[in-house]
Amino acid sequence: MYTIMAIKLSPRTKIAPTVQEILxxxxxxxxxxxxxxxxxxxxxxxxxLILLELLSAEKEQIVKLSEELNSLEYVTAKLLEL
Structure with missing residues (x-):
């Protein structure tokens, strides 16, 4: 299984340093x-746009990562499992 996260930043320059800390x-x-x-x-x-392939076995960590990113203004994170 592949776990992919897409992260949209807009405006990118304003929020990128905070997103980098979380990543x-x-x-x-x-x-x-x-x-x-x-x-x-x-x-x-x-x-x-940032695309990540994540370790599928780390469900709890993936949820935490998604929640932290989505709590930020100017950031949208979505998960896709294939």
């Missing part, structure tokens, strides 16, 4: 992390 706290259950945002030489998007 560091739960770093042991994060197998893969991919950060995406639109960027060009003229503009840098204020919206960001």
């Amino acid at each position: 560091t706290k739960y770093g042991c259950i994060i197998k893969v992390r991919l950060g995406l945002h639109e960027a060009s030489t003229d503009d840098c998007s204020t919206t960001g």
